[in-house]
Amino acid sequence: MENFGYLFAAYTIIFAMIFVYVLFIWGRQRRLEREVAALERRLAELIAKPSKTRSAS
Amino acid sequence: MNRTFTSTLGIVAAVLMIAALYMVFLYVPNEATQGLVQRIFYFHVPCAWVAFAGFGIVAISGALYLWLGDQVWDDLGQAAAETGMVFCTLVLITGSIWAKPIWGVWWTWDSRLTTTLLLWLMYGGYLMLRAAAEETPNSARMAAVLGIIAALDVPVVVVSVRLWRTIHPAVLLTRQGGHGLEDPRMVATLLVAMAAFSALFAWLLMLRLATLRTRARLNRLTLELALAEAGD
Numbered sequence: 001m002e003n004f005g006y007l008f009a010a011y012t013i014i015f016a017m018i019f020v021y022v023l024f025i026w027g028r029q030r031r032l033e034r035e036v037a038a039l040e041r042r043l044a045e046l047i048a049k050p051s052k053t054r055s056a057s
Numbered sequence: 058m059n060r061t062f063t064s065t066l067g068i069v070a071a072v073l074m075i076a077a078l079y080m081v082f083l084y085v086p087n088e089a090t091q092g093l094v095q096r097i098f099y100f101h102v103p104c105a106w107v108a109f110a111g112f113g114i115v116a117i118s119g120a121l122y123l124w125l126g127d128q129v130w131d132d133l134g135q136a137a138a139e140t141g142m143v144f145c146t147l148v149l150i151t152g153s154i155w156a157k158p159i160w161g162v163w164w165t166w167d168s169r170l171t172t173t174l175l176l177w178l179m180y181g182g183y184l185m186l187r188a189a190a191e192e193t194p195n196s197a198r199m200a201a202v203l204g205i206i207a208a209l210d211v212p213v214v215v216v217s218v219r220l221w222r223t224i225h226p227a228v229l230l231t232r233q234g235g236h237g238l239e240d241p242r243m244v245a246t247l248l249v250a251m252a253a254f255s256a257l258f259a260w261l262l263m264l265r266l267a268t269l270r271t272r273a274r275l276n277r278l279t280l281e282l283a284l285a286e287a288g289d
Contacts, residue, residue, distance in 0.1 A: 003094040003158045010097040010154040014104070014147055018257070021143050025264045032271040039278040046285045 063267070066260040073253035080246040088243075094158050099246050101151040103254035104144045105173075109211045111141025111258065112180060116208030119201030128273070131197045134204055136265035138183050140258060145177045160224065168221040172214045179207035192276075 081099045088095035114137035122130035152170065153163045164170065183203050190196035218225055238244050 002092055006094050006154050006158050007096055010151045011100065013150055013154070014100055017143065017147055017150075018261075021261065022264070025261070025268060029264070029268045029271060032268060032275055036271060036275050036278060039275065039282055043278065043282050043285060046282070 059263075059267075063260065063263040066256060066263060070253060070256035070260045073249065073256050077246070077250040077253040080242075080249055085242050085246040086240055091159055094155060097151055097155040099250045100254075101148060101155060102247060103250045104147040104151065106251055107254045107258035108141045108144035108148055108176075109215070110255070111137045111144065111262075112176065112204075112208050112211055114262075115141065115180075115183070115204040119204040122201045123198060126194070131201070132266060132269040132273075134201060135187055136262050136269060138180055138187075138204060140261045140265055142177070142180050142184060143261070144254075144258065145173070145180065148173060149177060165224070167225050168217040168223045169214060169225040172210060172217050176207065176210045176214060179203070179210060183207060 077099070081096050085096070085099070087093060115134045118130040118134040118137065121127070122134065149170075152173075156165070157163050183200060186196070186203060187200055190199070213220075217223065238247065
């Protein structure tokens with residue numbers, strides 16, 4: 001088992017780095033989707049406002 | 058449809074990766090001179106393959122963006138550069154870890170190592186340009202040109218072991234023209250690992266493209282909202 005430490009380190013780093021990158025992408029995607037949802041709500045409110053006014057009059 | 062395709066790619070990558078790990082640790086025999094540490098090579102080479110493929114995609118999509126001006130090519134180039142950088146970083150790290158017990162040093166200014174580091178630095182510059190500059194067609198065009206120029210280093214890295222004196226092992230392309238893997242199990246393990254990393258790269262690329270599409274949607278919505286509020 002000579003040099004097992006080097007082998008272990010290489011494979012650990014490969015999977016750790018890929019894992020961190022996947023987490024980074026997923027985190028960014030979730031944050032962007034939250035922002036999109038908030039903007040869509042706000043836009044829907046703005047569009048709905050004049051029609052409410054019209055139906056009230 | 059797109060989400061299903063991305064999920065399928067992720068599953069394929071996971072299955073192939075498990076198969077590759079099984080072959081690396083339980084199937085393939087020890088290499089005669091290097092011993093256990095040679096097994097790093099079965100993931101080191103596929104990392105290099107997908108990094109080079111990624112940078113190739115950056116160059117092709119850069120050229121298509123300059124020609125057609127379609128945003129989809131700029132997004133593809135950006136996603137491929139970032140994903141390629143992850144794997145290029147892994148090539149340099151795993152290469153260093155392999156070099157220490159075999160060469161006795163973590164790093165040497167060998168032609169292949171130096172040209173790979175140069176490649177990493179150039180795409181690092183590409184990503185810094187993308188992060189620092191505002192998202193305008195002009196900055197996208199500059200990034201496309203930089204991506205194409207940087208990709209010219211990829212063939213240099215590949216043939217460097219044949220062009221210059223080097224201590225880096227020539228595995229896929231030896232001076233004699235063959236490959237350096239004597240046992241067919243070694244070839245099979247390398248091929249499965251290459252397939253696993255190709256699927257992993259494609260999956261990460263799709264994930265990254267999805268974030269770029271969501272960001273574009275966010276930018277459109279921000280503009281729509283500003284217009285709606287101005288007209289309110």
